[in-house]
Amino acid sequence: MAVRTIEWREGCVVMLDQRLLPTREVYRVYRDHREVARAIKDMVIRGAPAIGVAAAMGIALGARSLKPGGDLAREFDRLCRTFAATRPTAVNLFWAIDRMRRVFVRNQHRSLDTLRTLLEREALAVHDEDVATNRRLGTHGAALLEDGATVLTHCNAGALATAGYGTALGVIRAAREAGKRIQVIACETRPFLQGARLTAWELKKDRIPVTLVTDNMAGHLMQRGRVSAVIVGADRVAANGDVANKIGTYGHAVLAHRHAIPFYVAAPLSTVDLGCPRGDRIPIEERPGREVTHVFDRQIAPSGIKVVNPAFDVTPSELVTAIITERGVALQPLGRSLARLVRGAGAAAPVAPAKPARKSEPRRERRR
Amino acid sequence: MAVRTIEWREGCVVMLDQRLLPTREVYRVYRDHREVARAIKDMVIRGAPAIGVAAAMGIALGARSLKPGGDLAREFDRLCRTFAATRPTAVNLFWAIDRMRRVFVRNQHRSLDTLRTLLEREALAVHDEDVATNRRLGTHGAALLEDGATVLTHCNAGALATAGYGTALGVIRAAREAGKRIQVIACETRPFLQGARLTAWELKKDRIPVTLVTDNMAGHLMQRGRVSAVIVGADRVAANGDVANKIGTYGHAVLAHRHAIPFYVAAPLSTVDLGCPRGDRIPIEERPGREVTHVFDRQIAPSGIKVVNPAFDVTPSELVTAIITERGVALQPLGRSLARLVRGAGAAAPVAPAKPARKSEPRRERRR
Numbered sequence: 001m002a003v004r005t006i007e008w009r010e011g012c013v014v015m016l017d018q019r020l021l022p023t024r025e026v027y028r029v030y031r032d033h034r035e036v037a038r039a040i041k042d043m044v045i046r047g048a049p050a051i052g053v054a055a056a057m058g059i060a061l062g063a064r065s066l067k068p069g070g071d072l073a074r075e076f077d078r079l080c081r082t083f084a085a086t087r088p089t090a091v092n093l094f095w096a097i098d099r100m101r102r103v104f105v106r107n108q109h110r111s112l113d114t115l116r117t118l119l120e121r122e123a124l125a126v127h128d129e130d131v132a133t134n135r136r137l138g139t140h141g142a143a144l145l146e147d148g149a150t151v152l153t154h155c156n157a158g159a160l161a162t163a164g165y166g167t168a169l170g171v172i173r174a175a176r177e178a179g180k181r182i183q184v185i186a187c188e189t190r191p192f193l194q195g196a197r198l199t200a201w202e203l204k205k206d207r208i209p210v211t212l213v214t215d216n217m218a219g220h221l222m223q224r225g226r227v228s229a230v231i232v233g234a235d236r237v238a239a240n241g242d243v244a245n246k247i248g249t250y251g252h253a254v255l256a257h258r259h260a261i262p263f264y265v266a267a268p269l270s271t272v273d274l275g276c277p278r279g280d281r282i283p284i285e286e287r288p289g290r291e292v293t294h295v296f297d298r299q300i301a302p303s304g305i306k307v308v309n310p311a312f313d314v315t316p317s318e319l320v321t322a323i324i325t326e327r328g329v330a331l332q333p334l335g336r337s338l339a340r341l342v343r344g345a346g347a348a349a350p351v352a353p354a355k356p357a358r359k360s361e362p363r364r365e366r367r368r
Numbered sequence: 369m370a371v372r373t374i375e376w377r378e379g380c381v382v383m384l385d386q387r388l389l390p391t392r393e394v395y396r397v398y399r400d401h402r403e404v405a406r407a408i409k410d411m412v413i414r415g416a417p418a419i420g421v422a423a424a425m426g427i428a429l430g431a432r433s434l435k436p437g438g439d440l441a442r443e444f445d446r447l448c449r450t451f452a453a454t455r456p457t458a459v460n461l462f463w464a465i466d467r468m469r470r471v472f473v474r475n476q477h478r479s480l481d482t483l484r485t486l487l488e489r490e491a492l493a494v495h496d497e498d499v500a501t502n503r504r505l506g507t508h509g510a511a512l513l514e515d516g517a518t519v520l521t522h523c524n525a526g527a528l529a530t531a532g533y534g535t536a537l538g539v540i541r542a543a544r545e546a547g548k549r550i551q552v553i554a555c556e557t558r559p560f561l562q563g564a565r566l567t568a569w570e571l572k573k574d575r576i577p578v579t580l581v582t583d584n585m586a587g588h589l590m591q592r593g594r595v596s597a598v599i600v601g602a603d604r605v606a607a608n609g610d611v612a613n614k615i616g617t618y619g620h621a622v623l624a625h626r627h628a629i630p631f632y633v634a635a636p637l638s639t640v641d642l643g644c645p646r647g648d649r650i651p652i653e654e655r656p657g658r659e660v661t662h663v664f665d666r667q668i669a670p671s672g673i674k675v676v677n678p679a680f681d682v683t684p685s686e687l688v689t690a691i692i693t694e695r696g697v698a699l700q701p702l703g704r705s706l707a708r709l710v711r712g713a714g715a716a717a718p719v720a721p722a723k724p725a726r727k728s729e730p731r732r733e734r735r736r
Contacts, residue, residue, distance in 0.1 A: 216558060
């Protein structure tokens with residue numbers, strides 16, 4: 001794979017430092033689990049599935065320094081809580097921690113060496129399964145895109161947001177592997193600029209045609225008929241199909257709805273939180289104001305200005321055309337379809353693929 | 369006035385260089401009309417009414433170097449065309465040039481000195497009338513805001529976008545002068561960051577409470593009940609009430625509509641182009657891609673990435689609650705109301721003021 005987001009290498013966690021992209025490609029080597037937790041918090045790595053992998057690897061790393069004879073269960077719990085405290089919104093984080101916990105609980109009577117090996121193996125499984133999941137998800141999603149489609153995406157739900165291949169960008173990769181000519185409009189995604197820095201970078205690296213725009217251009221492009229479909233990732237999907245994703249997703253969904261453009265969410269089932277009935281129960285992380293007032297180190301706003309910086313928003317289920325998962329595509333009503341998929345009851349019925357964007361002259365928009 | 373955007377001083381045009389705000393307050397002195405035209409193009413000054421004033425002053429400045437005995441009409445025409453070529457979307461530019469042309473045509477038989485004096489006087493009139501217009505517009509608009517309202521605005525339709533006082537921000541200033549506690553949410557307005565750099569700066573300077581957000585946070589804030597009204601300026605209003613304004617305005621209008629939040633446009637009647645039947649006839653300026661790929665001089669996207677950068681979008685009339693002008697508030701149907709106001713047929717009926725934003729807990733959004 002062209003993009004190596006996170007790897008387990010000789011007892012270390014190696015991450016591409018995403019804060020330095022797109023101008024510098026720097027890999028960080030972590031030997032201490034606290035450094036891994038700090039890297040998640042500081043967004044060296046981000047994207048819900050990638051955060052899950054990083055937490056699993058971080059816990060495996062932390063297990064190496066568990067002392068024999070101590071209160072192992074308590075030490076391990078402290079380790080897990082270090083990771084649970086890094087980012088509040090991504091449910092994959094808690095899902096990955098739970099997987100590691102279960103391995104621990106099942107095997108805590110065994111030797112510490114065996115336990116460490118099993119935890120390491122589980123972390124690698126979380127990584128490898130994520131790539132496999134994304135490839136399956138991609139195949140299901142690719143069927144929704146017609147040859148020639150232009151897909152608008154927000155933030156980065158790509159190889160960089162996962163162990164590899166990506167969710168939203170995985171759908172695009174799979175469609176292209178199936179021979180379809182797909183092009184991408186990447187919204188820059190303020191304040192952290194994941195679209196400009198990461199999506200544009202990884203698509204360019206993979207030679208997938210991409211046009212960069214500011215977030216507030218999406219409506220204009222839809223109005224001019226230049227968007228065939230929107231595909232985004234998710235940080236958490238509630239049981240009713242409400243979707244928490246990067247701030248700005250909700251605005252794109254409302255605009256897509258107005259223009260009758262399909263709005264797809266690509267997310268592994270590990271992102272679905274059946275314990276959370278509705279989106280308004282999902283905690284929304286508030287991040288430092290400096291992300292808004294500064295771009296890298298350049299100050300763009302008056303000193304001392306008041307800022308709010310919610311990292312995510314919630315798109316209500318009714319605005320989501322379908323949720324693309326590794327077990328198939330969940331259609332409306334999303335709550336029922338998701339529950340079926342989580343139970344393993346198989347894929348939903350196929351839907352008609354999104355047509356290419358009109359290349360014609362600007363027209364009067366559809367009255368509703 | 370705390371903010372001095374543009375002045376005529378001893379035969380020079382003096383402008384605050386808005387590209388350096390908010391960290392540096394630098395005034396440029398122009399002695400040559402070509403420098404003024406370049407300043408408009410390079411966005412030293414921006415905002416439709418301010419561009420009109422700058423063009424008028426630039427033409428007055430250019431008239432000082434007209435040679436007696438030459439083909440005066442041709443020289444003057446060339447001068448006007450220099451300014452007409454600076455920015456294509458703002459109709460006030462063409463309106464101001466027309467005013468200067470009319471003074472020229474009416475007085476071209478008189479001495480060159482008299483002609484120059486009359487042109488200078490006309491440019492000063494364009495400036496002073498703009499401030500007076502904004503104050504009247506502000507008074508009409510202030511009636512639409514209740515005590516305690518939170519107003520979301522986009523770009524900068526403030527003192528910095530006009531000869532002074534502002535249009536959208538003029539409404540807020542007038543409401544506060546009337547004793548109402550109004551606070552502002554300023555959207556940063558990518559790519560040129562007029563909200564972060566200019567609106568936040570001038571409101572802070574005037575001690576008006578302001579919170580800065582990225583453009584893509586507007587939907588989330590509306591969903592959480594934290595916005596009472598949206599007020600924006602306009603670069604051109606078509607005869608049917610379609611509004612061309614800074615890119616991103618359309619998205620805010622669609623979101624406001626979904627959340628039943630009033631969406632107001634504050635614009636002097638000089639912004640209304642009755643010769644333009646509908647918004648899709650308004651030319652949309654495409655600006656350099658570097659504005660998207662760089663913030664100041666910091667590169668934020670991969671080198672060589674494809675970019676589009678439309679500077680404006682068009683909000684269809686149906687999404688505009690009312691247009692606030694110096695002669696009163698145009699209500700739906702906007703086409704008819706605007707025509708009445710342009711003819712001087714008086715203000716429209718009063719409308720109920722926007723209520724304060726709910727301070728309550730996030731709620732489930734209104735289903736439609």
